[in-house]
Amino acid sequence: MADSYDFRSIERPWQERWERDGIYRTAPDDARPKYYTMEMLPYPSGDLHVGHAKNYVLGDAIARTMRMLGYNVLHPMGWDAFGLPAENAAIQRGIDPATWTTSNIENMRRQIRLMGTSYDWTREIATCLPDYYRWNQWLFLRLYEHGLAYKREAPVNWCPHDQTVLANEQVIDGRCWRCGHMVERRNLSQWFLKTTDFAERLLHELDRLDGWPERTRTAQRNWIGRSDGVEFAWAIDGLDAHVELFTTRIDTVYGATFIAIAPEHPVVEHIKTIVSSKHVAEIERFAESLRSKSELERTSLMEKEGVFTGAYAINPLSRERVPIFVANYVLAEYGTGAVGGVPAHDERDFLFAKKYGLPIVQVIVPPGEEVTAPLEAPYCEDGRLIASDDYSGMSSEHARIALAERVAAMGIGQTRINYRFRDWLVSRQRYWGTPIPIIYCERCGEVAVPDDQLPILLPPDVPITGEGSPLARDPVFINTTCPACGEAARRESDTMDTFFESSWYYLRYLDPRNVHAPWERGIAKHWMNVDQYIGGAEHTVLHLLYSRFFYKFFHDQGWVSGRDEPFERLFHQGMVLYNSEKMSKSRGNVIGIDETADTNGVDAMRLFLLYVTPPEDTSNWTDEGISGRVRFLNRVWRACEPHLEAARSVSPRALPPMETPEERALVRAVHVAAKSGIDEVASRRFHFNTTIAKLDELVNAMTTFANTTSPAYLYAVHTLPLLIAPYAPHIADELWSRMGHTSSIHLERVVEPEDQALAVDEITLVVQVNGKIRARIGATPGIGETEALELALLDPNVQAYIDGKSIRKQVYVPDKLVNLVVG
């Protein structure tokens, strides 16, 4: 059938041909400028829907446009293949995680190809394969050597459902990011990466990441959460011990009427030795009641509570003796795990003091005010100090400096910067992950596995029950010999957080089969940094922060050069709803790739996803909407297909003769669309919705064009495939080859927009009187101000509005507008 585009017989053969001819393979030794663009690698969960497609189609349109602009484009794809769902499949259905993962990868690779994407599949990686995760282990060992990977016992987030610990970043509203169960608190010995060593650099460099969305940078700043303060020691009355407090408001120190410490704080044990057994019992009862409570429960959900320990501390500045409490709202893991209680100037301390009848002493007054009645609410702003010895009368700002100097001079403290950001907890008590390459020996202790013994392979056929660590129960895996002394020893049974793999995969794409190193420096120097990274906004802190941390470490080691940031520009695409609802299996409203490829075609799907909204917005998939793009493709087909033979002889690389206004308008429409596609990539706005709208206008112009044998029309026929190639690659190559071209359209250059073609015959001059539009008059482009004004004054309607008044001012915007101000 000639009047419609039979996508079923066209799309798949083209995909096969592109793959066979390897047209998207990227060689590094290429004189063209490099462009590295990638989308966040998917987790192989099984099936893709149009929401995933939006991500890949956007990235593909960018990669294709850059290729047609003459760049050597690197556009790779891989699989974030370790993780819990594979273990859950093993538990629920008895399938081996490796088998489950491999078959999902195969299906999803097929689906991603089905989308007509232009990846270099020779660089494909899967993080669960030994030739990838061996370098995970290698990188872990390098971090370990530099003291950046370490093991310690700490209160950690424990998910009782997934039976594993979680990083702080993986606890969302007190719940496990994967399964949604309430997270508990447990004291466990775990592996951490010392991300906090890089906190300042991670924070600082955000200011210069201007290719990143502002919201992402802000979110990372908030997550790192720098606060500047003073850490200083308070003596404990009757005990040869002291407790360190951290405060950002040392200007309020004279108002401290108690101190509060976390129940887990080590000093509590000392305190217990000097207080009555009644107090000891109360402290222990209180600590017990909080033991397994999550941070969220303790901080947000519970009322501020505490118990008096029976001991007192001495305020080093006022020399006052204040009671020591243990309190639920003090976090052992932040600052020093102990805070001064200043009820007059802190919300939490105020509530606590009210509850336990503690004095409220005001030491800050608002600027320009005097002390008034007792405070009804805490005053938490800066102000002027009162009742603070020599510091009375100072501003908060000055007092903070003076008091910091004072405690330093007294030898009891110093200024200090604290971060909300904690070290990254990377060990997991799960099976389907990278084994941590450490061996425990009775004689030698913790021993790193030597590089030549890597990879430590994940053993097959390990029973997975969901209870406890599977590797810990496998004697063949666990029992080994010490690399240092040769005695019997056992392996670490924990595996790595899967975010470890995804923190450096963009480097492995560059050199994916290297067996000597994770990547070669020279290759990284050529390709890095990633010019454009595309992915969901849900990775704002986790993956993107960890990747930045890794990259800074690599940079310090000299393994990468240039700027110490991996992703130069970042773009978050919005998600896709179906009829305004979130797609989910349980709702049964998932639009799958296979089904839409079959009913509407891949080109129509791609066009719809790019057209329906700007890419950063949430899109709404509708059956009517996709039909609109199917119609568009049919119109393209009907406008071109009957004229392909005739169009062969009209070059798409030279402007055709343009004799009539209609011909000029048609050729102009070609160049307007060409310019739009290039501009959207150059500006990194990627609003291809406007480009496709211009293509709609071009095709509308072709449809209504009378003389289909004119060179201008045939020029449009010959250039249209080049214009739509980044968005609808199949129909583009089909039309191109039917015009007699033997190589793929995707190896062609863009249609370069030409000023001569973009020029218009006539402009509409808007004439305003006092800012209101009173006439629209046709004029020749480039008309001068005097001439334009004369023309405007000839208009009867304009005359009517200025009648009898004098012109006070005139504004002329060339080729656009005349504004006459009268009065």
Add this chain to the structure above:
RNA sequence: GGGGAAAUGGCGGAACGGCAGACGCAGCCGCCUCAAAAGCGGCCGGGGCAACUCGUGUGGGUUCAAAUCCCACUUUCCCCACCA
């Protein structure tokens, strides 16, 4: 509580400070057809016969000119949140 982004017809959206609503979807009217589908043509923010006029969340401001810039507010979405 803190921070960020946004608000334009029935819907998705377009608009370097310069013609608001491009383009599409839905709808309506025609043509084609025995009929339907497909396709093609036209209409499509409100009021008004018209000249005109009102209109981009609300209220101010800057400007010859504001959807666009500034201030305040309302609402929505997102992120963080007892961080001392």
